[in-house]
Amino acid sequence: MAEVYTDLNKTVLTLIAEKSFQHLRDILTTMQPADIAALFNELSEKNLPLVFRLLPKDLAAETFVEMDSDQQHLLIQGFTDAELQEVVNELYVDDVAALIEEMPANVVKRILRQADPETRRQINEILKYPEDSAGSIMTTEFVSLRAQMSVTDALKRIRQLGLNSETINVCYVTDDGRRLIGVVSIRTLILAGEHDRIEDIMNRYVVSVRTTEDQETVAKMFAKYDLTVLPVVDGENRLVGIVTVDDALDVLQEATTEDFEKMAAITPTDRPYLKKSVLEIWKSRIPWLLLLMISATFTGLIINHFENALKTYVLLTAYIPMLMDTGGNSGSQTSVTIIRGLSLHELEFRDLFRIVWKEIRVALLAGVTLAVFNFAKLMLFDQVGLMVAFVICLTLMSTVFVAKLTGCVLPMLAQRAGFDPVVMASPFITTIVDALSLLIYFRIATVILGI
Amino acid sequence: MAEVYTDLNKTVLTLIAEKSFQHLRDILTTMQPADIAALFNELSEKNLPLVFRLLPKDLAAETFVEMDSDQQHLLIQGFTDAELQEVVNELYVDDVAALIEEMPANVVKRILRQADPETRRQINEILKYPEDSAGSIMTTEFVSLRAQMSVTDALKRIRQLGLNSETINVCYVTDDGRRLIGVVSIRTLILAGEHDRIEDIMNRYVVSVRTTEDQETVAKMFAKYDLTVLPVVDGENRLVGIVTVDDALDVLQEATTEDFEKMAAITPTDRPYLKKSVLEIWKSRIPWLLLLMISATFTGLIINHFENALKTYVLLTAYIPMLMDTGGNSGSQTSVTIIRGLSLHELEFRDLFRIVWKEIRVALLAGVTLAVFNFAKLMLFDQVGLMVAFVICLTLMSTVFVAKLTGCVLPMLAQRAGFDPVVMASPFITTIVDALSLLIYFRIATVILGI
Numbered sequence: 001m002a003e004v005y006t007d008l009n010k011t012v013l014t015l016i017a018e019k020s021f022q023h024l025r026d027i028l029t030t031m032q033p034a035d036i037a038a039l040f041n042e043l044s045e046k047n048l049p050l051v052f053r054l055l056p057k058d059l060a061a062e063t064f065v066e067m068d069s070d071q072q073h074l075l076i077q078g079f080t081d082a083e084l085q086e087v088v089n090e091l092y093v094d095d096v097a098a099l100i101e102e103m104p105a106n107v108v109k110r111i112l113r114q115a116d117p118e119t120r121r122q123i124n125e126i127l128k129y130p131e132d133s134a135g136s137i138m139t140t141e142f143v144s145l146r147a148q149m150s151v152t153d154a155l156k157r158i159r160q161l162g163l164n165s166e167t168i169n170v171c172y173v174t175d176d177g178r179r180l181i182g183v184v185s186i187r188t189l190i191l192a193g194e195h196d197r198i199e200d201i202m203n204r205y206v207v208s209v210r211t212t213e214d215q216e217t218v219a220k221m222f223a224k225y226d227l228t229v230l231p232v233v234d235g236e237n238r239l240v241g242i243v244t245v246d247d248a249l250d251v252l253q254e255a256t257t258e259d260f261e262k263m264a265a266i267t268p269t270d271r272p273y274l275k276k277s278v279l280e281i282w283k284s285r286i287p288w289l290l291l292l293m294i295s296a297t298f299t300g301l302i303i304n305h306f307e308n309a310l311k312t313y314v315l316l317t318a319y320i321p322m323l324m325d326t327g328g329n330s331g332s333q334t335s336v337t338i339i340r341g342l343s344l345h346e347l348e349f350r351d352l353f354r355i356v357w358k359e360i361r362v363a364l365l366a367g368v369t370l371a372v373f374n375f376a377k378l379m380l381f382d383q384v385g386l387m388v389a390f391v392i393c394l395t396l397m398s399t400v401f402v403a404k405l406t407g408c409v410l411p412m413l414a415q416r417a418g419f420d421p422v423v424m425a426s427p428f429i430t431t432i433v434d435a436l437s438l439l440i441y442f443r444i445a446t447v448i449l450g451i
Numbered sequence: 452m453a454e455v456y457t458d459l460n461k462t463v464l465t466l467i468a469e470k471s472f473q474h475l476r477d478i479l480t481t482m483q484p485a486d487i488a489a490l491f492n493e494l495s496e497k498n499l500p501l502v503f504r505l506l507p508k509d510l511a512a513e514t515f516v517e518m519d520s521d522q523q524h525l526l527i528q529g530f531t532d533a534e535l536q537e538v539v540n541e542l543y544v545d546d547v548a549a550l551i552e553e554m555p556a557n558v559v560k561r562i563l564r565q566a567d568p569e570t571r572r573q574i575n576e577i578l579k580y581p582e583d584s585a586g587s588i589m590t591t592e593f594v595s596l597r598a599q600m601s602v603t604d605a606l607k608r609i610r611q612l613g614l615n616s617e618t619i620n621v622c623y624v625t626d627d628g629r630r631l632i633g634v635v636s637i638r639t640l641i642l643a644g645e646h647d648r649i650e651d652i653m654n655r656y657v658v659s660v661r662t663t664e665d666q667e668t669v670a671k672m673f674a675k676y677d678l679t680v681l682p683v684v685d686g687e688n689r690l691v692g693i694v695t696v697d698d699a700l701d702v703l704q705e706a707t708t709e710d711f712e713k714m715a716a717i718t719p720t721d722r723p724y725l726k727k728s729v730l731e732i733w734k735s736r737i738p739w740l741l742l743l744m745i746s747a748t749f750t751g752l753i754i755n756h757f758e759n760a761l762k763t764y765v766l767l768t769a770y771i772p773m774l775m776d777t778g779g780n781s782g783s784q785t786s787v788t789i790i791r792g793l794s795l796h797e798l799e800f801r802d803l804f805r806i807v808w809k810e811i812r813v814a815l816l817a818g819v820t821l822a823v824f825n826f827a828k829l830m831l832f833d834q835v836g837l838m839v840a841f842v843i844c845l846t847l848m849s850t851v852f853v854a855k856l857t858g859c860v861l862p863m864l865a866q867r868a869g870f871d872p873v874v875m876a877s878p879f880i881t882t883i884v885d886a887l888s889l890l891i892y893f894r895i896a897t898v899i900l901g902i
Contacts, residue, residue, distance in 0.1 A: 228696060332716070
């Protein structure tokens, strides 16, 4: 893929240098908007508006939506008012709303000034909902039908309004009070008889969400209920917008990235890595590194406390990393499994005891396996004494046990307490398990070796 | 959510006990298939077929698809041949193909015997493609149009074939050799004039995939190109099937879970956690724990090697966990960021030097920040000597530097070498960085403290 883009990029740059704009236009019109946008994201401030103007109106709008916000900003700065107006009115209102959220205030003013009054009203409707809510990702451009309509009436209405609505694949049915009462797919309409009435062919059991619902929850409903569109209603069940599956996919992708980042102790940010400055990256990482570094102090205190034991048995120090790492890895395995299960609603708090019981048995099995291997290695290769080997293997088993237990209980408690369980991923589990494993180690060592 | 299900579950069980089947049926028909399936997944072997038979035919099929494979197996065992036939022929062929992949051989034979000949042919067509390929997740039930058709002809054909195709929202246009030459959405058809010809309104630039394409790549294309359907073609560009966005969403969700598991050193399996036996969980975790435990041996060897230094300065031992953890966390932050960027195609191998240069600067900034905090703590609270504090802080800075460099280079090299970069996540990076940080620690200590 990388090579293809690079080659295309070279071709485009050559064509620009040669001013072969007709040829360039011919190439661009055969491409997908997302691919053109990927190309445009690499173009310089000088070439970008030049090449953008080659695109036919609809392709231009579709490409614009797919571009990075920095490049969008550059383009808008180069646009005449007429050009801006053309792009803004060609876009779907949810895309304009998303664009506005990324742009600085002066650009926002220009955009709103160029939007026609109805578009502006709809944009403001979307912008009033909190970020990350269903309302903020919905579009207000949809076709609604009435229960009394015949199929012919409905198709006529769709033909009238369809051009300005983001999808007509699914149409919602509302009553006199704009309340959502049913859903009918275009497929049902096409396959129905001309004189059938909507109320007889619609499905009355509609999955819908409130405007205030969290966007990640909304996105997950698409997978759960196999949807391509989801209606958004207000507190009185009045239909105010729809969310389409392409936006849900973007939300899911973003949410997954955020989860990965949180699991690696990074504060999520939504700019792509290569666009982020060194300072931005540092800011998203340093608070957690500091916090975790300070937490590791406790582990150091434990070692200090058992300084005398270590002086007598310096050998014991050599196994600290192995014990800490194995504990950390065992705990992470469990915590990540639980966190993902909670996120997919495969696991619920009420499953706590089933999970704990399962993890206890897995921990015993894994602990014994690791201890047996380790015992063999300690006796055959390291040739430590029997008692030392015994101390290490007993610690190993106990550590795995404690780690797996911590790894399943902490994320569940975090969620129960209203936190994102993701914070209880590897870094924190590891820090906690480190301290616990050393406590266990020295406790067992002092008792068995009589230090 | 959990509470709602539990309440519903109780209601359902009560209604079964009271034999109020009519009432139960009334409740079930107002519910979404996915929600009914969630309920059914909790029912006993005895009650399941009883309640399943209450569902109307189409709802029954839609619910069946959403159920866990264990429960599907139970149900099929309880089905008469007639019942099985009804469900199988009501399902879309890709769903039957997916079902067959989960069932034991004798059940598969029964299913294929009950499918009508055309369905059986289509199922076998899908089953011949390798697991995880586009061919294995596509459906062969779609409507294809011809370029010479008028809109009226096209709609007539859609009405004839629409009932048996998984979607009619997007129709593909083929030539005499069944080769894919265009795409037209139902929206375009509805909004076009009756006499318009398909070739004049279709889009000739169609995104398509080969049958052999990896399913995860296929799923990601839905997000990239904002698709709800994607056509699948063979080596001669002949249209053989379509993939719908609901299946793409499932693939993405599964792929994300697998990535989380791999990052936590777990071998991915596709059964839900609560359905997995203790032995299965143990098997997916123990190889990595063992491998990582053995790798940690090197870290132990390094400590052994510097035993004398540690005997003189037992104090140094107390900072080993902090140094190891900070190194591991710094490395994980970078590796997870890079792995995710590679997965989303935001980063490519050709970006290696830009990334390394960025990480070098972040590492210096983060290393200095951590060292300054740590120096203050060492001098004020721990009151170690100036030279010891110096050794620890210098090690900290070097460790963060090495960790960030390892964290960005290893995943990229892994991908370049054809491996999944995900294996270079926290556990392996941590193990590598542990050893490196201790080497640095003791090297610096011996030089500065002159041990």
